[in-house]
Amino acid sequence: MARGKNPERTRARILDAAKRLFLTKGYDGTTMQDIVDGLGDLSKGAVYYHFRSKEAILDALGDEDHERQSPAAILDDPTLTGLEKIRTTFRANADDLEHMQLMGIAYPTLRDPKLLAANLDAWRTTVADMFHTLILQGIDDGSIATSYPREAAELLALLTNYWLVPTFYPATEDELRHRVSCLASICAGLGVPVFDDDLIDRVARAYATLGADDGNTADTAERKEPR
Amino acid sequence: MARGKNPERTRARILDAAKRLFLTKGYDGTTMQDIVDGLGDLSKGAVYYHFRSKEAILDALGDEDHERQSPAAILDDPTLTGLEKIRTTFRANADDLEHMQLMGIAYPTLRDPKLLAANLDAWRTTVADMFHTLILQGIDDGSIATSYPREAAELLALLTNYWLVPTFYPATEDELRHRVSCLASICAGLGVPVFDDDLIDRVARAYATLGADDGNTADTAERKEPR
Structure with a gap:
């Protein structure tokens, strides 16, 4: 009406x-x-x-979330080094309850193989390209020293969007903290030390809210609700 | 008849x-x-x-390949340490021309999202479990010292079956060598030093035969044929 x-x-x-x-x-x-x-x-x-x-x-909720998070504001901030931009992006995501809630809705829909394939494609290309740009900036401004800029970008994109996510790799919060510590050690080893202890903790807590999903039944999301 | x-x-x-x-x-x-x-x-x-x-x-070709490769013979070999078993598995795969030919046929079929999702699922579970068992053996026999046995197993399974593969992440042979070197450095950093220079070279050459796939057209496999 x-x-x-x-x-x-x-x-x-x-x-x-x-x-x-x-x-x-x-x-x-x-x-x-x-x-x-x-x-x-x-x-x-x-x-x-x-x-x-x-x-x-x-x-539409995803688009709205993307705009609200406005990574452009971080990416174009001239006061941040390349490494700080990557850190700030992860911290902003992890601290944004509304963003994490939306991820908690969106990830279980990736049980649909077509949606999963489309997301993997984006992680391999757009998301990896974004990290690559920031890593190259970091090499330029001296905040990053790595022999593997492209590889580190691809791994950051793939591992933070897929491997860290308990929807795919079920984990308790403690197990997630251990997993993020592992990623932190890998990134530091590659010369892209994104995750310090504070960020490890924030990211582990944020990802733990995403919960696990056995991917076998249509009503998983409902069954998880009462927790 | x-x-x-x-x-x-x-x-x-x-x-x-x-x-x-x-x-x-x-x-x-x-x-x-x-x-x-x-x-x-x-x-x-x-x-x-x-x-x-x-x-x-x-x-059926895949099953035949799996049997012929007989990883059981490696996995049950009492003369090999856990670390040697992982190395031997990768070397056997890389050196097996028939196996790599079959992978070259099979990988482009993973453009089908359902097949891709099923494979990702196997890499997350069965394949990661196999590496986990070998890493735990390695810790037991002293050939491996890692704080991240499960994480290293998951990453070995995911990265060698997905990230290294040029069907997904297009790369020249030189770029592949650089990528495998990156993985070698990650594994060594985690205390699971699977890839020495010789294995890096073998794996890079083997994966280079898999070729790239743009994933957009139904006749890609045919178009690539004349090379």
Whole structure:
């Protein structure tokens, strides 16, 4: 009924309602009808007018998250060295509760092989390229000294987005701390000492919130909810 | 016509013919009819009697390869330390031309997201478990001293099966040598010094034969053929 009156506000309300439901009922456990019901005053048609599917809502939440985090502000900060930019990116991600909540919704959807393949592709290319740029900046400004700039970039992208994530490699928080320590030692060994003790702790705690996922049942996200 | 007379021999002939075609025309460029034509004296029905699909043939080639390589012989060899068993496994793989040829056929099929997801799953579990067992043996026999046995096992499985592979991360042979050197340095840093200079060279040369794959077109394998 209110369709078109304030489309930006309606869109934002749908995203908020959907996110709240994804967090309480799980992404798999939430239907478009649940989102309509949660809003109360919008028809199903009005919701579909803004988002053609639940996947489109999750995509939009991801875009919103990406903008809000605004890595551009970090990447273009002239007061930071290349190494500090990488550190700041990880710290900003780990400390951003809303970002980690969204990751907690998004990662279980990577049980879908097509989504997983698309993400692996992005980690191999866009994300690795971003780290590569920062590592080259770090070599230039003297904050990084490595013989393996491209390799370190690819490994940072792959290991922090895939190997550290308990959705794929189940782990308790203590096991995660050990895993991040291992990554810290690898990065330092390669001359890209991104993770100090403080960052190891922040990253381990943040990733622990993502939880494990056995990947075998459609209702895993729901079953995990009561914790 | 000869169906049932000597099924094992027929099966082996089909596998040989299919492998030869996969190597010359590419896996995507080969049809079941090509395999029937290549054999000459078997009906299509006779071939389908043994293998329900081209994928089933590739699976059987993989099983055959796995048996022929007989990692059990390495894993159970009482004269080898844990570290030597890991080294011997990599050396045996790298030096086995037939194995690398089969990998060259199999890797491009991982453009299929479902096959990729299934392989990632195996690398995370079965393959990582195998390395974990050998690393624990190595700790026991004194050939390995690491604080990260599980992490090193997971990384060996993931990085040698995925990151080193130019199908995913395109690279020239020189770039591959640099990448394997990077992995060698990581493993040594973790206390699991698997790769010496000789093994770095063997592994780089072997992986270079796998070639790159842009993953975007169905006929990539065919287009690469003329090289």
